[in-house]
Amino acid sequence: MKKPFSLNNRKKGHAAIFLVLTFFFFTIFGCKTQSNQQNLSGDRVFEFGGAKTSLKIVSGSENRILEPILETFSKEKKINLAIDYQGSLDIMRLLEQETVPYDAVWPASSLWISVGDTRHRVKHLSSTSITPVVFGIRESLAKELNFIDRDVKVRDILDAIEAGKLKFTMTSATQSNSGASAYIGFLYALMDNPDVITAEALDDPQLKEDIRKLLNGIERSSGSSDWLKDLFLQGDYDAMVNYEALIISANQILEKEGRETLHVIYPIDGLTIADSPLGFISSNNQPDRNESEQEKAFLELQNYLLSDKVQASIQQTGRRTGYGTLANADKKIFRKEWGIDTDRILSTINMPKSDVLLKALNAYQNEFKKPGYNIYCLDFSGSMASGGSKQLLEALTQVMEEKNAAVNFLQASQDEVNEFIIFSESIRSTYKATGPVELEALLPKIQAERATGGTAIYLTVAEALDKLNTIDRMVYSPSIILMTDGENNGQLEFRDFEKKYQASGSDIPVFPILFGSANEDEMDQLASLTRSRVFDGRKDLVNAFKTVRGYN
Amino acid sequence: MNKSANSRRPAFLGLLILILVIAGAFLFSTFQQNNQPPKTVKGFVGGEKINFLENEEVKKILREKYRLKIDINKAGSLDMIRASHENVDFLFPSNQTALELYLNTIGPTYKDDIIFNTPIVLYSHKLVADALVQSGLAESVDGVYQVKMQALVDKMAADATWADVNLPQLFGPLTVDTTDPAKSNSGNMFSGLVANMLNGGQVVTEKNTAAILPDLLHIFSKLGYMETSSSDLFNQFLKTGVGAKPLVAGYENQLLEFSKLNPEAWQKVKDDIVILYPQPTVWSTHILIALDAAGEELMIALKDDRIQQIAWDQHGFRTGVYTAKAAAETFDVPGVSADITQIIQMPNQKAMEQIISAFQ
Incomplete structure (x- = not known):
């Protein structure tokens, strides 16, 4: 009896020494270790x-x-x-x-x-490498449009879009380089290829009409080139504007899955290069x-x-390395039958001066792109009360107040519609705003909402979906943004919503923003069902709202 | 015999001690001198000379032979003249205009001297250089490409396209990419050269700037966005290929230095990259303006024979040491001109001031 007891005592003694040592260790080194770990957060x-x-x-x-x-x-x-x-x-x-x-x-x-x-x-x-921004068009469609084995001008692509023969996906010009580069290329072509784009030329009414028509051909957009590729692979789209390297990587997957690959088109009068x-x-x-x-x-x-x-x-990842020429390119990566042409001289357009460039980007956001019809489903259940709703309002202020939003080219255009559905165990209130002024005026109203009650996620999202299924997709680009901090406890469940979504046959993205103790797995399923992506607001809700805004 | 030998011994010993003391004192003073920390001289330097001033051998000579250590801040040639000179010992701009600005706005310098020169040249690819020769805008003389500057500027002013000079593979207007003339020296100097050509090959003064400005701005407006750093533009020229940057303006020393600092990369592009010498061209003159005695010490040190040799051999700046024969032997770069003879002065400082403000 004694022995174990004394052993126990000794153990206690060791534990005490250990604790003291640990305490010293952390006092001396703890801060440093901690700050190092803090420094090392990242995607x-x-x-x-x-x-x-x-x-x-x-x-x-x-x-x-x-x-x-x-x-x-x-x-x-x-x-x-x-x-x-x-x-x-x-x-x-x-x-x-x-x-x-x-x-x-x-x-x-x-x-x-x-x-x-x-x-x-x-x-x-x-x-570190270069890759051109190109059009990747479904092989059979590219053939049908007579785009194979000949020089294609941006105007040819525009004609196909205007004739309703081609729809495409592209990243947002105000969020991502590939989208911005393609957009500048479009402007050149619509202006009949001037030496350089000037600020005055952007005010031309004919140009405004033409570029709006062209951007109407965009089926889905995104804030990032890499995610655009993922979206493309999930869906059934005709074409995508992206880096040659990402078209190559998409084609490798399409081929593996036995699906139709994309043919690369280098528009000769609208080509740009990303030089990484x-x-x-x-x-x-x-x-x-x-x-x-x-x-x-x-x-x-x-x-x-x-x-x-x-x-x-x-x-090997499909980027061009070396000094301007791609000598001895691996023909298994840069495949001729995909339209990849490594002998072609990549003759590029000149980017406009920075003041003109910024004006063009603002015009894209304010006037040219297809206006969004966004429905925000905001969780105001009881669990949001302890600080959550404060963070949410801070985030909304960043995207709803015009001057804040404009800093990141996220301001609403005059025709953009934003609706807000405030929900807990049922839909509590809905607000609607057209254009930036009305949008900003909604802030105090949402501010006055109180967090209380349960969480009816799918009931709310289904309501939003019904509404968006009635809008004209040629006029608006729809999206649902769902911000929730907990588990669904409404009557309608994910499976019910899944059935409803599939039955409606719509391609409307629901972007979940995770907050608090949101159900990550279910939100992943929701994103994959609606071909969207999840944004993590648990670390930085403001940033999550800003990012999701760049996707619609 | 013995006695006299004995009596001579102390005298001999005394002499020996004396010699030892003198030698010791000498060694001690030398030792002390060598152990004194080198004097730090502070100054502003154009970015294109950073590699040279950070060359280990240059730093060693400055430290050991001249007891100097330099503390540099990168700045544009004209900006450094306008900057506060508090606690600054020297300025090291890249053009004569900067010196003129100093003389006109501040007054006489404490001391100044030209350390080395490098001409403004054009960089291109074989494909483009040969097309320029075919279309009569350039010629190859003993393996050295020379561009007829007047003819090239006339073509650009008349809105020629690449297709007009036998390059239908390239899209858009015939242009020379440069850095922003309002923000960077190489672009600034090239704009001065183009201005002179627009003035019928005569040096522009403040009296005739107004006449050439519309054409000058027109030619540069076709470039759209311009880089602000000569080294970034040069790097893009090397990496993005003939379609993105067919013809760019830069310093001759950039390619010569690149061939020495990146010999392996150079071997890969050597057969394609071409230097074209504008006829006439302008000198980028690297003048050290000493603001005090310490600055003057550096000015003298940089004229050291070995340092001047390194500036040429390893960094491609033309100093007093290069000879006509030396260029071909020193650099594994085809078509380096033995001599730079066709030179035109830059427009005077007041004219350049007007040109720069028009670009802003």
Whole structure:
């Protein structure tokens, strides 16, 4: 009896010593470990360097495909990497800020660095690969439109759209480089290919009419090029404007699934190139940053990516590497029968001056793109009361107040319709606004709503779907945004909604924003059913609302 | 014998001690001198000289032979003249206009001297260079491509397209891509050169700027968005291929330096990349303006024979050491001109001021 007891005592003694030591350890090292971990959050983190240097990178989503390469780098060189994915235009805005919480920047095109880096802090800028922005059109449709084996002009594509023979998907011009590049290419063509686009030319009424017609041909849009590819693969669409590299990667999957592949069209009078530049951000105003240490790690990463071996692996993802020519391209990747032409000279259009460019982007958002018809389903159940509704209102202020929204090119156009359904165990109230002024005026009304009661998710979403099924899709681009913080406890369940959605045959996305203790699995199912994606608002609700806004 | 030998010994010993003391003192003073920390000289420098000033051997010579350490901040040539010069020992701009601006707005310099020069050249690809030759805008003289600047500018002013110069593969207007003339020196100098051509090949002064400005702005407006850094533009030229940047303006030293700093990459593009020398061209003159005695020490040090040799051999800046024969032997770059003879002065500072404000 004694022995175990004394052993127990000894154990207690050890435990006490252990506790004291642990306490000391955490007092001395705890803060540092914690702050290191905090530094290393990101959409993707590679942590193989232990306590050694960590690089924080903000990158375009098209670089997701390079993650295996970055992982190997992190393992080999013992340098941690934390990557956040943002649209090229967000990256431009970020660089304008005094404080930038990243060590390196990796947008789709150097244009956005040039426009955003007004403080001249980006160093060691070097292109890691290039890829043109192209049209990928279903093989049989491309043949039918007589687009194969001949020079295709943007005007030819416009004609097909106007004749109702071609619909396409494209990213938002105000959120993503591929969309912006294609849009500028369209403007050139509609203006009959002037030497360069001027500010005055954007005010021409004929141009306004033409570009609206053209953008009406967009079936679905997205805030990111990589996700557009995913959307395309989930659906049954005719065409997509995207990077040649992403069309190649989509085709590889389509072929594997036995589906029709896309034929690549290089519009000869509207072509742009994404040059995927990687640069170091000096003087980013981050406290405790050892800049020379970070710069050394950055150069290691850059040299690694530019080494012959890694350039060859990057080429395997369908990007063009090397110096402007694609000598000895792998014919199994760059396939001739997909229309990929590696001998073609990629002759590009000139991007307009930055003031004209920004005017063109604002015009896209305010006047040219097909107006959205968005229904926000907002959960005001009891669980939202403890701080949740405050965060929600903060987020809504960012997207509903025109001056806030315009900073990120997210302002509503005059014709855009936004409805808000406030729900708990039933639908409590609905609000409707047309245009930016009415939208802003709704804020105090939503502010006055109180959080109470249960959570009838599918009842509300079904109501929104019914409403959107009646609108004219040639006039509006519809979407439902569902923000919820908990489990559905209404009578209508996910399975019921699934049946209803499938029966209606509509292609209306429901974008769930996760909050609080929302049911992640069910929201994933909802997104996949409606070919949309889930936005995580649990860490940053404001950002989730801003991002989802870029998708419609 | 013995006695005299004995009596001589202390004298000999004394002499030895004296010699040792003198030698010791000398060694000590040298040692002390060498151990003194090098003097830090602060200044503003154009970005194109950063590689040269960060060259390990240059830093070593400055440190060991001249006891100098430099602390540099990157700045545009004209911006650095207008910036506050508090605690600054030197300015190292890339053109004569900057010196003129200094003289006109601040007054006489403490000291100034030209450290080296590099001409403004055009960079292109074989395909384009050969088409320019065929269409009579350029010629190849002993393997060196020369562009007839007057003819090229006339064509651009008359809205020629690439197709008009035998390049139907390229879309759009015939242009020379440059950095923004209002923000970067190489673009600024190229705009001065184009201005002179629009003035019938005569140097523009403030009296005739108004006459050439409309054409000058027209030619540059076709470029749309312009880069603000010469090195970024050069990097894009190398990476994006002939279709995106068919013809760009830059410094001669950029390619020469690239061939030395990136020999492997250079081997891959060597057969395609071409330097074209505008006839006439303008010199980018790298003048060190010393603001005080410390700045002057650096000015003298940078004229050191070995440093001047490195500036040419490794960074492609033309210094006093290059000879006609040397160019071909020093660089594995085909078509480097032995001499730069056809030079035109930049428009004067007041004219350039007017040109820059028109671009802003």
